[in-house]
Amino acid sequence: MTxxxxxxxxxxxxxxxxxTPTPPSGWPIGSYSTYVxxxxxxxxxxxxxxxxxDVTIVGVDLMLVERVIGRLSWGKALGSGAISxxxxxxxxxxxxxxxxxxxxxxxxPALVGLVAGMVFGVVLAAGAYAMTRGRRDxxxxxxxxxxxxxxxxxxxxxxxxxxxxxxxAMRPSGxxx
Numbered sequence: 282m283t284x285x286x287x288x289x290x291x292x293x294x295x296x297x298x299x300x301t302p303t304p305p306s307g308w309p310i311g312s313y314s315t316y317v318x319x320x321x322x323x324x325x326x327x328x329x330x331x332x333x334x335d336v337t338i339v340g341v342d343l344m345l346v347e348r349v350i351g352r353l354s355w356g357k358a359l360g361s362g363a364i365s366x367x368x369x370x371x372x373x374x375x376x377x378x379x380x381x382x383x384x385x386x387x388x389x390p391a392l393v394g395l396v397a398g399m400v401f402g403v404v405l406a407a408g409a410y411a412m413t414r415g416r417r418d419x420x421x422x423x424x425x426x427x428x429x430x431x432x433x434x435x436x437x438x439x440x441x442x443x444x445x446x447x448x449x450a451m452r453p454s455g456x457x458x
């Protein structure tokens with residue numbers, strides 16, 4: 282299974298996919314309220330030996346949903362800066378220890394990298410949090426979702442695909458085969 286992003290070029294040349302963002306083409310053969318339902322429909326088509334290369338799932342009525350995770354405070358901002366800076370510093374320290382010409386294994390570069398990374402992480406996090414001036418005292422996660430998901434198919438196989446999906450809709454929920 283090849284999964285690529287909108288601007289990824291890996292595998293596109295052999296799949297015949299466009300290299301630039303291009304509106305989808307095809308006839309609607311199904312419409313679903315969740316991505317999981319649309320994915321289930323395409324899986325059903327694949328199980329029926331349908332030419333799934335002609336199928337596209339299109340998210341319609343896109344929304345950017347920002348879910349608030351919690352309050353952001355000086356302590357949380359500085360703590361996350363210390364942790365992320367520490368990890369980066371530790372990585373740099375370990376890489377530098379590979380080039381240590383001294384005898385035996387030494388942990389000094391890794392320890393120095395860890396401490397320096399934590400200090401720089403705290404300083405950068407403090408600067409970034411201070412620049413918000415209390416306007417954004419919460420942390421959040423953003424997600425792009427659609428109001429509905431349409432399954433499109435190229436005209437040459439659209440009727441067959443629509444019939445297969447109609448049979449899927451008539452089956453009781455949870456049944457297989």
